[in-house]
Amino acid sequence: MTLDGLLQQIRMCRVCRDEPKYGSELPHEPRPVCVASNKAGLLIAGQAPGTRVHASGIPFNDPSGDRLRAWMNVGRDVFYDEKKIAIVPMGFCFPGLDAKGGDLPPRRECSELWRDRVMKVLPQVRLVLVIGQYAHAYHLGKLREKTLTATVAKWRSIRDAGDVPMVYALPHPSWRNNVWLKKNPWFEAELLPVLRHDIKAAIGI
Numbered sequence: 001m002t003l004d005g006l007l008q009q010i011r012m013c014r015v016c017r018d019e020p021k022y023g024s025e026l027p028h029e030p031r032p033v034c035v036a037s038n039k040a041g042l043l044i045a046g047q048a049p050g051t052r053v054h055a056s057g058i059p060f061n062d063p064s065g066d067r068l069r070a071w072m073n074v075g076r077d078v079f080y081d082e083k084k085i086a087i088v089p090m091g092f093c094f095p096g097l098d099a100k101g102g103d104l105p106p107r108r109e110c111s112e113l114w115r116d117r118v119m120k121v122l123p124q125v126r127l128v129l130v131i132g133q134y135a136h137a138y139h140l141g142k143l144r145e146k147t148l149t150a151t152v153a154k155w156r157s158i159r160d161a162g163d164v165p166m167v168y169a170l171p172h173p174s175w176r177n178n179v180w181l182k183k184n185p186w187f188e189a190e191l192l193p194v195l196r197h198d199i200k201a202a203i204g205i
Contacts, residue, residue, distance in 0.1 A: 003038055003121045006114075010034055010092060015109050022108045032092035033059050034114075036122060040086040041202040043125045043165070044068075045135040047172065048091030048106040059087040067173035068131075073196045074205070084203040086125065088118055090134045106134050125165045127202035129195075132172040139167060149184065155191050159198075166202075168195055 001009075011034075016026040033049045044060075052062040060068055060079070069079050078084060091106025092114065098104050115138070130139045136151055137144060143158050145151040151158075151169050158169055171177050171187070181187060199205075 001117075001121075003036060003118075006117055006121060007034060007036065010114050010118075013092070013110075013113070015113060016093060016107045020107075020109065021112075026093060026107070027096045028054075028094070030093045031057060033057060034088055034092045034118065035059060035080075035082050036086040036088055036118060037082045038122070038124060039083040040122070041084065041124065041126045041204065042199060043086045043088055043122065043128045044131065045128055045139060046087070046089040046131040047134055048089050048103065048110075049094045050103055051094060051097075054094035059089070063175060064173045071170070071173065071192055071195070072129075072199055073192075074199065078203070078205060084205075086122060088115065088122075090115065090132075090138060111138065127198055128165050128167045129170055130167055131170050136169055140169060144169075149180070152187065152191075153184075159194075166198060168198075 010032050013032055014030050015021070017030050018025070020026065031054055033053060046060070049059065050062060050064070053059055059065070069076065072079070089106065091110045093107065093110065095104040095107050128139060130136055133148055136148070140151065140158065143161060145154065148171060152171055155168060158167055161167070171180055
């Protein structure tokens with residue numbers, strides 16, 4: 001199946017609403033958010049849309065997206081150019097909120113039904129930004145450590161593992177990680193300059 005055909009099927013998916021395999025049904029109408037083209041050199045693998053992205057249908061259209069773009073050193077024009085950047089989260093729909101008001105984990109159905117298929121039709125991707133623990137688990141395999149901090153801290157060995165595409169393990173750019181960023185100044189001082197260099201090479205800017 002072509003990428004366009006696959007994306008069309010994803011946009012019509014209602015499995016988590018009508019026939020959930022894991023847990024209760026999605027508590028709202030599905031709105032899958034997945035952006036990809038067969039020209040994008042960079043892929044962002046995040047968690048799942050939050051409430052603002054669910055409302056707008058635009059991935060990372062929130063403060064977390066603002067921070068991510070700052071980390072990448074790209075503007076919205078480049079970030080939302082699907083010929084340069086694909087955005088394929090672990091869950092394509094907003095999964096709902098837990099009892100404390102936080103986002104629930106990405107739906108497992110999404111990864112099983114769609115994600116492997118999307119990845120197979122994006123062979124041109126040269127660089128993947130893997131954001132958050134669920135994306136780490138999917139993309140890193142044995143390279144993943146027991147904690148997020150330990151995983152991100154070994155970014156050099158993950159980046160230089162010799163696989164194609166090149167992978168960076170990142171924390172989530174949410175405000176909830178402000179304390180983490182203060183405790184780990186090497187992230188901005190050491191990792192981000194190299195990441196920005198690799199992004200430029202991957203997307204040709």
